[in-house]
Amino acid sequence: MPAQILPKEAYYSAEWFQREQETLFANTWQLVAFDSDFGQAGDYVTARIGVQPIAVVQDVDGNLNAFKNICRHRGTELLEGKGNAGKTLVCPYHRWTFGLDGRLRGVPDRSECFPDLDRKSLNLHNAAIGRWKGMVFANPNPNARFDEWISPLDAAPFPHDITSEKLERSEEFVYRIKCNWKVFFENAIDGYHLAYLHENTLGGPKTGLNVWDQHGEHMVWYSTERDGIKNRIPVFVEKQAKGGGMPTFKGAKDPGYGGVYMMFPTTLIVPSPWSLTVSTIEPIDGDTMIMRSRTWSPKSWWSYKEPLKGTPGYDPESGLIESKNWTQPALETGDFQTEDVWVCEKMQRSLRAPDYSVAALAEGVGGEVMLAEFQKMVRDACT
Numbered sequence: 615m616p617a618q619i620l621p622k623e624a625y626y627s628a629e630w631f632q633r634e635q636e637t638l639f640a641n642t643w644q645l646v647a648f649d650s651d652f653g654q655a656g657d658y659v660t661a662r663i664g665v666q667p668i669a670v671v672q673d674v675d676g677n678l679n680a681f682k683n684i685c686r687h688r689g690t691e692l693l694e695g696k697g698n699a700g701k702t703l704v705c706p707y708h709r710w711t712f713g714l715d716g717r718l719r720g721v722p723d724r725s726e727c728f729p730d731l732d733r734k735s736l737n738l739h740n741a742a743i744g745r746w747k748g749m750v751f752a753n754p755n756p757n758a759r760f761d762e763w764i765s766p767l768d769a770a771p772f773p774h775d776i777t778s779e780k781l782e783r784s785e786e787f788v789y790r791i792k793c794n795w796k797v798f799f800e801n802a803i804d805g806y807h808l809a810y811l812h813e814n815t816l817g818g819p820k821t822g823l824n825v826w827d828q829h830g831e832h833m834v835w836y837s838t839e840r841d842g843i844k845n846r847i848p849v850f851v852e853k854q855a856k857g858g859g860m861p862t863f864k865g866a867k868d869p870g871y872g873g874v875y876m877m878f879p880t881t882l883i884v885p886s887p888w889s890l891t892v893s894t895i896e897p898i899d900g901d902t903m904i905m906r907s908r909t910w911s912p913k914s915w916w917s918y919k920e921p922l923k924g925t926p927g928y929d930p931e932s933g934l935i936e937s938k939n940w941t942q943p944a945l946e947t948g949d950f951q952t953e954d955v956w957v958c959e960k961m962q963r964s965l966r967a968p969d970y971s972v973a974a975l976a977e978g979v980g981g982e983v984m985l986a987e988f989q990k991m992v993r994d995a996c997t
């Protein structure tokens with residue numbers, strides 16, 4: 615029987631959070647941007663990988679470079695949000711200036727204030743960068759090898775080309791969720807709950823009728839309800855969707871693609887015949903995480919243009935989707951994401967209780983076996 619591996623403290627304690635930041639998140643790949651965010655020299659995107667501020671910048675040769683977004687003078691965050699920085703990256707605090715390649719170029723009043731400064735040793739700290747199917751990944755460890763991490767996924771068909779001009783990208787959905795990031799990740803790879811928590815939204819499949827394939831550190835989910843043949847969507851969802859008028863992706867090359875791709879540790883891709891949603895999990899502290907989601911769909915399908923305001927828990931003031939703003943019970947929303955957030959927050963509220971424990975994990979890769987696999991990866995990265 616698969617067993618719970620991580621101790622319960624791993625899901626809330628500040629010590630575990632800090633340890634993850636110093637080990638796992640200091641050396642793992644995270645999705646930080648998309649190809650479509652870039653085009654001209656100076657275009658940049660900022661992101662966080664755990665507690666580390668990261669910037670990806672396009673240089674004059676058209677290359678993307680990833681840096682720690684930390685000014686080398688006294689550490690101010692250099693760039694904010696996304697945009698175009700022009701020809702150089704200028705720290706607003708004392709105007710130290712860096713090239714688009716991260717080299718320190720200018721220090722105001724240098725001869726007077728810093729007569730002995732070794733300028734060459736004060737370039738921006740590098741991060742590693744990798745590009746895959748229109749997505750840009752970074753790793754705080756500048757020596758990390760992207761190909762080693764990504765190549766196992768080559769064995770799994772991938773459906774949609776998000777760089778296609780025929781698609782449009784939704785606005786960003788930002789969820790603030792009151793649970794540890796691992797509670798959310800484990801829920802996403804839990805095949806046991808699909809038929810129960812999501813009875814009215816995803817409608818299963820049951821434990822024996824779905825599988826997770828492992829590809830290196832990544833996991834790809836399939837429904838096997840159709841005579842054991844791997845399919846990307848539950849039968850229940852397919853039936854509901856038929857007749858909904860949604861245009862399908864024309865370019866999906868391989869119908870053998872999966873329904874969920876979990877890229878360890880924090881990237882989550884959900885393709886369907888009608889859409890592709892790419893989400894990132896951002897741990898905030900032991901009890902809180904942010905999830906950012908963007909959806910691509912065939913152009914001019916109305917419902918993906920302004921779906922944000924109809925999302926349960928969305929507050930236009932803060933721009934955040936949060937459970938405190940829900941106006942109806944989660945199970946009545948008809949939104950499986952809301953159901954997941956609801957149950958993850960319910961679990962988080964129990965974790966500190968002395969009587970909290972995990973009795974067992976369900977057998978089977980369509981049960982809860984993948985939770986143990988995930989926990990092993992976290993444990994190995996943190997020790």
Ligand code: FES
Pocket residue numbers: 685686687688689690705706707708709710
């Ligand atoms: S902290 Fe950036 S110039 Fe001083």
Ligand SMILES: [Fe+2]
Pocket residue numbers: 801802807812950954
């Ligand atoms: Fe779920």
